[in-house]
Amino acid sequence: MVQVTTSRRYASVTQDGAGVMEARGARREPTMRDVAALAKVSTKTVSRVINDLPGAGPEVVERVRAAARALGYRPNLTASSLRRSDRRSATIGVLLEDLSNPFDAALLRAVEDLARQNDVLVLAGSSEDDAELQRELLTSLATRRVDGMVVMAAGGHQDALQQERERGTPMVLVDRPPTFDGTDSVTTTNRDGSRDAVLQLAGLGHRRIAFLGDRRTLWTSQERYNGYLEGLAHAGLTLHEGLVRTDLHGPDAAENATEILFDLEEPPTALFTAQNLVTVGAMRALRARGLHHSVALIGFDDFPLADMLEPGVTVLRQDVPALGRKAAELVFARIAGDHSPPTHAVVPATLIRRGSGEIQFPNDRDDSRADVLAQQSR
Known part of the structure; x- marks a missing residue:
């Protein structure tokens, strides 16, 4: 006893x-x-x-x-991992851009859910899109002998990620693909979704469609801008450089940029905002000027309470749980010994129509060409 x-x-x-x-x-x-x-x-x-x-x-x-x-x-799991023949620590590292962003938080939760099912602990951090900070966090995770990593790569070069991968650490890049070989990745339909959003706005008669985007160094920003350009081209519209605003980091920068757009002699009649925090800032500016019922807006990425506004915010919603789940599945497969060729999984984004992206340009309601373009966007 x-x-x-x-x-x-x-x-x-x-x-x-x-x-x-x-x-x-x-x-x-x-x-x-x-x-x-x-x-x-x-x-x-x-x-x-x-x-x-x-x-x-x-x-x-x-x-x-x-x-x-x-x-x-x-x-003592750290000591135990040193004695075990497989040298595993029952931990994985997750490095995202900003864990306070609803997108990143939901992504982390999806990875955590699968990790919990595998009795694995998640160590997470925010790189703040800073390559040097990302390098420091990678080193910190590596010294703690994590079994694998899920990483949202910071903009610019990916030397630190490549070096860690070449040391043998299983790694999956999420949201942004690798610039080096031998690594799995999971992304969404950034370019196609952005093109379809612009086509929808053009189909409603809008000819001056502005683009507001995150930092140009990010692959996602580049892809969404290219989709915007493709949408304009497919609709036969001219690119107005003065309607393009990039390198907007956070809602405040986006709000200021939107204010400047509507101070133009010929302001836009529709906005395509290419990131959820950028969308928040743009909506603030529209509402402050009383334009939220007359200027159309489609944003990339959903955000909390977007459906509760009036009008509700039309968004290209990424399936964040699916992105995180797929990234976790891939990294756990690699940890378990899967040596198959690298996988690039693509999870489609879905256009969620709530009202803001369905506002027509008043002088073009009966344009038959607009109806054709609207059909193309669906």
Whole structure:
């Protein structure tokens, strides 16, 4: 029988009256040796049971586990990973741009859900789209011996990611593809979705469609801008350079850029905003000027309460849970030993019509060409 007694000054665990562990005046974590003494087995047997290795009978396994529970023993996973033949730490690293962004937060949650099913802990951080900070975080995760990584690459060169991948760390890039070989990635239909959004706006009679985008160094920004250009070309519209605003990081920058657009002598009649925080800033500016019922807007990426505004915000919604789930599946497959060729998975974005992207240009409601373009966008 295992008996546990405690007091403010000391804690002792006894079996048949024999003291096994005592700590006075300071907290001490029970060790594998303490578990072995209480269970009356060797430390090697305790190690086998704790690490789910064969070699111990059912009665011994139960005795060791009972002793571990009684002591409150917690295995040192870092030390255990050094002893295990597969050297795994039961952790993965997730590096995203900004965990306060609803998109990144939802992506992390999707990875966490699958990691939990695999009894794996997630260590996460924000690179803030800073290549040097990303390098520091990569090093920090590597020194903690994570089994694999899911990374949203910072803009610019990917040397640090390539070096870590070449060291053998399983890695999946999410949202943005790698610029080097041998690495899995998961992205969405950035260019196609953006083209279709512009075609919808053109189909409603809009001829001056503005583009507001995130930093130009980001692959996603480049793809969405290229989709915008393709949409204009397909609709037979002229690109007006003065209606393009890029390198907008955050809602405040987007709000200011939108204000400037509507101070133009010929302002836009529709906006395509290529990132969720940019959309938030643009909506603020429209509402401040009372233009939210007369200027059409389609944003890339959904955001909380977008459907609660009046009008609701039309968006190209990425299937963020599917993106995160696929990235997690790929990294766990690589950790398990999958050596198949690299995969580039594409999860389609969906146009969610809520009202803001369906506002027609007043002077062009009956344009038959607009109807044709609207059909093309569907």
